[in-house]
Amino acid sequence: MNLASEFTASARRHRNVTAVFWGEEQFSYSHFLAQSAAVAAQLQTRFTVRPGDRVGIWLRNCPEFISALFGILRAGAVVVPINNFLKPDEVAYILADAGIDVLITDAGADAAVAHLTATRPTLRPWRVEDFPPADAPDVDGRPAMVTDELAVIIYTSGTTGHPKGAMLSHANLLHNVASCRRVLEAVQADRFALVLPMFHSFMLTVCILLPLLVGGSIVLIKSLNQPKTLLHEITRHCATILPAIPQLFRALTHVPPPDDLTLRLCISGSAPLPAETLRAFSAHCAVPLLEGYGLSEASPVVALNPIHAPSTPGSIGRPIPEVEITIRDDAGHELPDGQVGELCVRGGNVMLGYWNQPEATATALRDGWLYTGDIGFRNPDGFFFITDRKKDMLLVNGNNVYSREIEEVIYQFPGVREAAVIGRPDPRRGEQPVAFVVMNDGERMDDATLIHFLRERLADYKVPRHVVPVANLPRNATGKILKTALRALPA
Numbered sequence: 001m002n003l004a005s006e007f008t009a010s011a012r013r014h015r016n017v018t019a020v021f022w023g024e025e026q027f028s029y030s031h032f033l034a035q036s037a038a039v040a041a042q043l044q045t046r047f048t049v050r051p052g053d054r055v056g057i058w059l060r061n062c063p064e065f066i067s068a069l070f071g072i073l074r075a076g077a078v079v080v081p082i083n084n085f086l087k088p089d090e091v092a093y094i095l096a097d098a099g100i101d102v103l104i105t106d107a108g109a110d111a112a113v114a115h116l117t118a119t120r121p122t123l124r125p126w127r128v129e130d131f132p133p134a135d136a137p138d139v140d141g142r143p144a145m146v147t148d149e150l151a152v153i154i155y156t157s158g159t160t161g162h163p164k165g166a167m168l169s170h171a172n173l174l175h176n177v178a179s180c181r182r183v184l185e186a187v188q189a190d191r192f193a194l195v196l197p198m199f200h201s202f203m204l205t206v207c208i209l210l211p212l213l214v215g216g217s218i219v220l221i222k223s224l225n226q227p228k229t230l231l232h233e234i235t236r237h238c239a240t241i242l243p244a245i246p247q248l249f250r251a252l253t254h255v256p257p258p259d260d261l262t263l264r265l266c267i268s269g270s271a272p273l274p275a276e277t278l279r280a281f282s283a284h285c286a287v288p289l290l291e292g293y294g295l296s297e298a299s300p301v302v303a304l305n306p307i308h309a310p311s312t313p314g315s316i317g318r319p320i321p322e323v324e325i326t327i328r329d330d331a332g333h334e335l336p337d338g339q340v341g342e343l344c345v346r347g348g349n350v351m352l353g354y355w356n357q358p359e360a361t362a363t364a365l366r367d368g369w370l371y372t373g374d375i376g377f378r379n380p381d382g383f384f385f386i387t388d389r390k391k392d393m394l395l396v397n398g399n400n401v402y403s404r405e406i407e408e409v410i411y412q413f414p415g416v417r418e419a420a421v422i423g424r425p426d427p428r429r430g431e432q433p434v435a436f437v438v439m440n441d442g443e444r445m446d447d448a449t450l451i452h453f454l455r456e457r458l459a460d461y462k463v464p465r466h467v468v469p470v471a472n473l474p475r476n477a478t479g480k481i482l483k484t485a486l487r488a489l490p491a
Helices: 003-013 029-045 064-074 088-098 107-119 170-184 201-214 227-236 246-252 275-284 358-364 403-410 447-455 483-487
Strands: 018-022 025-028 054-057 078-081 102-105 124-127 150-155 165-169 191-194 217-220 241-244 265-268 289-294 301-304 315-319 323-328 341-347 369-378 384-389 394-396 399-401 416-426 430-439 466-469
Touching: 003 029, 003 064, 003 170, 003 201, 018 029, 025 029, 029 064, 054 064, 054 088, 064 078, 064 201, 088 107, 088 165, 102 107, 107 124, 150 170, 150 201, 165 170, 170 201, 170 301, 191 201, 191 227, 201 217, 201 241, 201 301, 227 246, 246 265, 246 275, 246 416, 275 289, 289 315, 301 323, 315 323, 323 369, 358 369, 384 403, 394 416, 394 430, 399 403, 403 416, 403 430, 403 447, 416 483, 447 466
Parallel strands: 018 217, 054 078, 054 102, 078 150, 102 124, 191 217, 191 241, 241 265, 265 289, 430 466
Antiparallel strands: 018 025, 150 165, 289 301, 301 315, 315 384, 323 341, 341 369, 369 384, 394 399, 416 430
16 A cells, blocks of 8 residues: 555546546546656656655646646655745755755746756756646556655745755555544545645645545635635535634634535644634634644644534644644653643654654654654643643743743734734843734734733733734744744844
């Protein structure tokens, strides 16, 4: 079993089923089966790609991403999806680090690719506009490929320093797909709305691999400019599951849901879901919104709130099937319920390690557990809660302060759209919290009133000493707030 053979088997079973809805176009399983075979053949003959070679995909969302993905896998090579929002110099680092000499891209990136080829003469770009037609013979994927082989390298977001390449095997991804299939109760009739960038691990597993391996469909959204347009596309193509990020669900609370909305489930991931956003969405729409948790190093899904029970606000839920989570202290000792420590994950979904980074691998993988760098606790009912990133935890007068706790209270203040809290060095207190706040359109922030509001609800040492109004919070392409960028802003 491997990703290529599993996709081939699924595509043969569902040849005439629509695999992807793309605006007015529809693409069948037969299309992707044939085109991925043609891509694999060209990679092997024209580009001399050999088993284990790394091939990059630097594309905006498009159906050809899927042909490229399975074409690379069918050739026995390793897929490296690259953030299409990166600048050429950032891409150049990944190409050099992963040793990529074949890069699949599109005509819109021609200028950037010219820069990359100038700095990496061995690079051979291949535009999807030049892909072979979908008329290749139906042949099996590389039969010698085994599940323990490397399949995908996902480069982490790089919010600090250079990104690291998380190495995911065929077994890792198939394990996560099987777990997600069970916890989401995914079936062939499901249609997954794909709205986030396809290069992201959340979309790769939940919105590409999962639907295609169960015989479902993908509703690939062309534009997210208007939430109303998104709902129209979802309804027009009868999408049933919407995995997205918190700010999208917050935006949807301002749009009346259509009477014929076909969604049965919404999943929030990639960033913490504020309790206020969950409350507002639940009051606005009858579709369950479940917060989950994952990271690229775990293929990526780790936990999810249950489908058939009310969501627990602020909780990432329970571990998905065949995955374990424990809370551990700095010495690696497991902590009891209620005590705060580092989330550690174990399961067949956990990565092989970081590409060419043995020291970082040894830090992250210890005694069979993945140390996530996320701080949280488990309650007596087995639900897990994330309080902060380990590296972002504040130490105020010797007290641990978790920025998410402060952010959750700020979200309760009338008119607040978004909030982020960071720590700033303070010679007397060690660190002090600073809040950056985005107000709703037409609302103005009175920082004195907000601070008074927080003082009534938080211990004094947790209350931000500065509140900075901003028009928007800086984010990376997958929606994570870039707190490193906030630290560079004046307070």
